[in-house]
Amino acid sequence: MDVLSKIAMAFEHGGLWMWPILVIQLVSIAIMIERTYALFFMRKLNQHKVIAGFEDNVRRGELDVVIQKAQTLEGTSPVARAIVAGARAAKHLGGKEEIQGKMDEVLVTENANLDRRTGFLSMLGNVATLTGLLGTITGMIKSFAAVSYAEPSQKAALLAAGISEAMNATAYGLIAAIPALVAYAILQNRSNRLADDLNHSALKAFNWLSFAYEPVGFKSFKSGNFEKSQAEINA
Numbered sequence: 001m002d003v004l005s006k007i008a009m010a011f012e013h014g015g016l017w018m019w020p021i022l023v024i025q026l027v028s029i030a031i032m033i034e035r036t037y038a039l040f041f042m043r044k045l046n047q048h049k050v051i052a053g054f055e056d057n058v059r060r061g062e063l064d065v066v067i068q069k070a071q072t073l074e075g076t077s078p079v080a081r082a083i084v085a086g087a088r089a090a091k092h093l094g095g096k097e098e099i100q101g102k103m104d105e106v107l108v109t110e111n112a113n114l115d116r117r118t119g120f121l122s123m124l125g126n127v128a129t130l131t132g133l134l135g136t137i138t139g140m141i142k143s144f145a146a147v148s149y150a151e152p153s154q155k156a157a158l159l160a161a162g163i164s165e166a167m168n169a170t171a172y173g174l175i176a177a178i179p180a181l182v183a184y185a186i187l188q189n190r191s192n193r194l195a196d197d198l199n200h201s202a203l204k205a206f207n208w209l210s211f212a213y214e215p216v217g218f219k220s221f222k223s224g225n226f227e228k229s230q231a232e233i234n235a
Helices: 002-013 018-041 047-052 055-059 063-073 078-091 095-114 118-149 152-234
Strands: none
Touching (some): 047 078, 055 063, 055 152, 078 095, 078 152, 095 152
8 A cells, every 4th residue: 555655646746747648558558468469369470380281282283172271260370361362363363463462462451460559659658758758847847936936935845846746757757658668669579570470471372372373273174175085085
């Protein structure tokens, strides 16, 4: 309780600007919790392991199997969604450009989801620091006003109140800013690693699909023609 009472007293002495800093701190904490859960618990650095199970099917031309397997993983694996888009383009003989375009559409969306809201932490950290600085300035103005205009009997009390407001606002601004900036650096690094993992894994899948789509597409066609030719010979 003694710690809480000291915090409450410091908050009270910090002046009006403590409330905006509190709002900034609460918003940054909410973003940190949500992004930590999304980037560390919902997403894993295992996309290269996911696509390893598709290589044989792609090389054998079993695109229906590839699509079916990838669709079962779409909810947990972003690279699976890229594989579905690429395999469908390959199945319809869209060519390398269409395969790449369809996969890129998915990758752009997934990479954007990785960076969602993380950038706000840097902004909130800077705003908290500047808001604390603003509280410092208003506190110092009160201190100078006390020295200049207040009655001699009140000068000491007003000077102390102004300095207290300035120091508390500065301290609270830094308390809100430092965790937000540290979390921003950590989450940004995690986002970059996840994006690299996703893009490299998708590139492997694209290479398999782009090199195999022509023989895959013509397998059923050639097989059908072969059976037709055999029937004509037998006739």
